[in-house]
Amino acid sequence: MIRRLLPLIATLIVFVLxxxxxxxxxxxxxxxxVLGNLxxxxxxxxxxxxxxxxxxxxxxxxxxxxxxxxxxxxxxAATIGWxxxxxxxxxxxxxxxxxxxxxxxxxxxxxxxxxxxxVTLAGAFLARGIGFLITTDSIPITxxxxxxxxxxxxxxxxxxxxxxxxxxxxxxxxxGIVIAHLTRFGANVYALGGSRTSAELMGVPIAATTIRxxxxxxxxxxxxxxxxxxxxxxxxPLAAVGVELDTIAAVVxxxxxxxxxxxYIFGTLIGTxxxxxxxxxxxxxxxxxxxxxxxVVGMLLLLFILLQRGLTQMGERRASGAxx
Amino acid sequence: xxxxxxxxxxxGLPQFTxxxxxxxxxxxxxxxxxxxxxxxxxxxxxxxxxxxRGAPVxxxxxxxxxxxxxxxxxxxxxxxxxxxGATAxxxxxxxxxxxxxxxxxxxxxxxxxxxxxxxxxxxxxxxxVATLILMxxxxxxxxxxxxxxxxxxxxxxxIAIGSGSLLGLxxxxxxxxxxxxxxxxxxxxxxxxxxxxxxGLNERSSAYxxxxxxxxxxxxxxxSGLCAAIAGVIVAADIRxxxxxxxxxxxxxxxILAVVVGGTSLLGGRFSLSLSxxxxxxxxxxxxxxxxxxxxxxFNLIVKAVxxxxxxxxxxxxxLQRLARxxxxxxx
Numbered sequence: 001m002i003r004r005l006l007p008l009i010a011t012l013i014v015f016v017l018x019x020x021x022x023x024x025x026x027x028x029x030x031x032x033x034v035l036g037n038l039x040x041x042x043x044x045x046x047x048x049x050x051x052x053x054x055x056x057x058x059x060x061x062x063x064x065x066x067x068x069x070x071x072x073x074x075x076x077a078a079t080i081g082w083x084x085x086x087x088x089x090x091x092x093x094x095x096x097x098x099x100x101x102x103x104x105x106x107x108x109x110x111x112x113x114x115x116x117x118x119v120t121l122a123g124a125f126l127a128r129g130i131g132f133l134i135t136t137d138s139i140p141i142t143x144x145x146x147x148x149x150x151x152x153x154x155x156x157x158x159x160x161x162x163x164x165x166x167x168x169x170x171x172x173x174x175x176g177i178v179i180a181h182l183t184r185f186g187a188n189v190y191a192l193g194g195s196r197t198s199a200e201l202m203g204v205p206i207a208a209t210t211i212r213x214x215x216x217x218x219x220x221x222x223x224x225x226x227x228x229x230x231x232x233x234x235x236x237p238l239a240a241v242g243v244e245l246d247t248i249a250a251v252v253x254x255x256x257x258x259x260x261x262x263x264y265i266f267g268t269l270i271g272t273x274x275x276x277x278x279x280x281x282x283x284x285x286x287x288x289x290x291x292x293x294x295x296v297v298g299m300l301l302l303l304f305i306l307l308q309r310g311l312t313q314m315g316e317r318r319a320s321g322a323x324x
Numbered sequence: 325x326x327x328x329x330x331x332x333x334x335x336g337l338p339q340f341t342x343x344x345x346x347x348x349x350x351x352x353x354x355x356x357x358x359x360x361x362x363x364x365x366x367x368x369x370x371x372x373x374x375x376x377r378g379a380p381v382x383x384x385x386x387x388x389x390x391x392x393x394x395x396x397x398x399x400x401x402x403x404x405x406x407x408x409g410a411t412a413x414x415x416x417x418x419x420x421x422x423x424x425x426x427x428x429x430x431x432x433x434x435x436x437x438x439x440x441x442x443x444x445x446x447x448x449x450x451x452x453v454a455t456l457i458l459m460x461x462x463x464x465x466x467x468x469x470x471x472x473x474x475x476x477x478x479x480x481x482x483i484a485i486g487s488g489s490l491l492g493l494x495x496x497x498x499x500x501x502x503x504x505x506x507x508x509x510x511x512x513x514x515x516x517x518x519x520x521x522x523x524g525l526n527e528r529s530s531a532y533x534x535x536x537x538x539x540x541x542x543x544x545x546x547x548s549g550l551c552a553a554i555a556g557v558i559v560a561a562d563i564r565x566x567x568x569x570x571x572x573x574x575x576x577x578x579x580i581l582a583v584v585v586g587g588t589s590l591l592g593g594r595f596s597l598s599l600s601x602x603x604x605x606x607x608x609x610x611x612x613x614x615x616x617x618x619x620x621x622x623f624n625l626i627v628k629a630v631x632x633x634x635x636x637x638x639x640x641x642x643x644l645q646r647l648a649r650x651x652x653x654x655x656x
Contacts, residue, residue, distance in 0.1 A: 113642035297460055
């Protein structure tokens with residue numbers, strides 16, 4: 001149990017040490033304003049990353065999340081701005097579409113037995129392509145309900161603001177933790193990612209679980225799209241390019257094994273925040289160029305993967321020692 | 325023989341059919357598609373253009389095919405292209421000769437490939453994660469080399485690699501053909517290809533059979549890094565500059581698509597270098613066709629998704645099984 005928790009603990013320690021270092025360098029980090037902004041700026045990545053964690057736990061991958069975020073933004077801008085649909089109704093429509101899209105990809109992956117990598121890549125092309133068909137421009141979203149929603153925030157002591165998008169991200173993470181650890185579906189996802197053959201023999205419904213995992217990832221990517229459009233107040237088909245990589249990196253840094261079957265949703269939240277922290281530090285620093293973000297994230301990825309690798313090898317050695 | 329076994333036994337049929345269909349569609353929207361003329365000792369025409377524009381992805385797909393055949397994947401090729409382009413641009417601006425510039429860029433690619441290969445074969449990290457590291461960090465490294473700006477250059481001999489011509493063909497096409505020929509000789513005239521397929525099918529039994537799995541795996545990643553560096557130099561030479569942010573951006577996905585469209589399974593094993601190049605040309609022919617037709621380029625991505633799906637469908641084991649069952653029922 002401790003060994004399973006180790007990657008998560010390591011991630012937490014890195015985050016806390018990193019934050020303390022930032023506070024030591026720039027006392028401003030101690031204010032709740034920075035913390036609030038950290039949560040707000042990374043909310044859409046954090047939400048999509050929860051869906052990605054489930055997909056990766058099940059042994060798959062979803063390369064379509066960035067495109068689904070962009071499509072959702074464009075869809076909202078078109079339905080609200082052009083056709084005058086109320087934002088809440090547009091939200092529901094967008095979530096239904098995104099969920100159905102994810103479920104369709106899951107169906108193809110399971111029933112046509114195609115690799116998730118390629119199916120979701122084709123899905124990414126499709127979602128962004130449809131976004132392009134709707135518009136090639138960035139459309140601003142102007143609606144009273146929209147601006148009041150994006151302005152809504154809980155005041156934190158110290159002047160920080162916990163915005164609605166940050167609240168949504170924290171809520172999604174909390175619900176994700178409950179689903180992963182306390183429901184039958186969560187157990188099925190872990191079983192499927194641990195060993196497909198064993199899961200099948202144990203009676204785990206492989207088809208339903210696969211389709212639901214991708215549907216969930218689609219739903220959360222759609223929600224991330226809504227959050228992103230609240231955050232930017234616009235829909236743009238070229239938005240959120242490469243977000244799938246940020247989310248995959250967040251999942252890996254958060255201690256989830258890319259082979260599936262082992263990991264925690266909470267770790268993904270920390271993984272998202274670590275990436276956000278690096279960016280915030282570089283903004284504070286001012287003289288460091290933004291490309292250092294990429295290099296540091298790459299080095300962190302390597303560090304965590306090596307740690308996981310070491311831990312699994314230790315486990316293998318112990319297992320083979322017990323049964324000579 | 326029913327339909328399913330027919331598809332399985334005739335290699336390359338879906339790919340050549342798809343290429344022919346895309347060409348036919350291009351010809352319908354643009355009747356001059358097949359017209360080729362010789363102007364100033366160089367061939368011009370849409371077909372040549374498809375070859376020329378498709379060359380970088382085709383070159384990437386050669387290295388990618390070998391990596392995928394060993395059950396691996398190389399996500400870093402786009403970033404390696406940026407690194408090689410940045411190296412070439414910086415060296416040529418520092419006044420070094422073409423030989424040094426090329427050696428430097430290719431050495432950068434080899435080093436990247438070696439890094440990936442060691443992570444996969446020695447440290448034993450999953451290929452998708454191992455190469456993700458360089459994919460994320462590589463662009464940062466490329467920006468470090470160019471110091472964050474787009475480095476432009478005006479060295480005629482380096483520019484000729486991207487936009488010059490050789491034997492009447494654009495030089496990228498000649499380089500692509502040469503690289504394909506060398507790779508084919510290396511893997512098919514020797515047992516190398518067979519060994520790579522064996523590692524992809526079952527790594528452990530290959531090791532028991534005496535194959536040096538570790539060296540072989542490192543070699544394919546090094547080859548992929550080399551191919552990426554060549555593609556990176558071509559792209560940089562073509563635009564006369566190294567753009568660390570955008571050079572080769574998302575081309576790793578196109579290269580993987582080309583390999584998969586070419587019929588090499590992501591689960592490793594049997595591979596075909598020539599069909600991967602055909603796959604790259606299918607993708608490029610679609611892009612060119614959409615441009616020629618005057619269709620909005622917005623359709624590009626949707627058409628791409630649909631074609632990928634249609635080419636993959638007849639290769640899916642589940643679909644083949646169902647077809648075989650249906651065939652048996654019809655002809656008892």
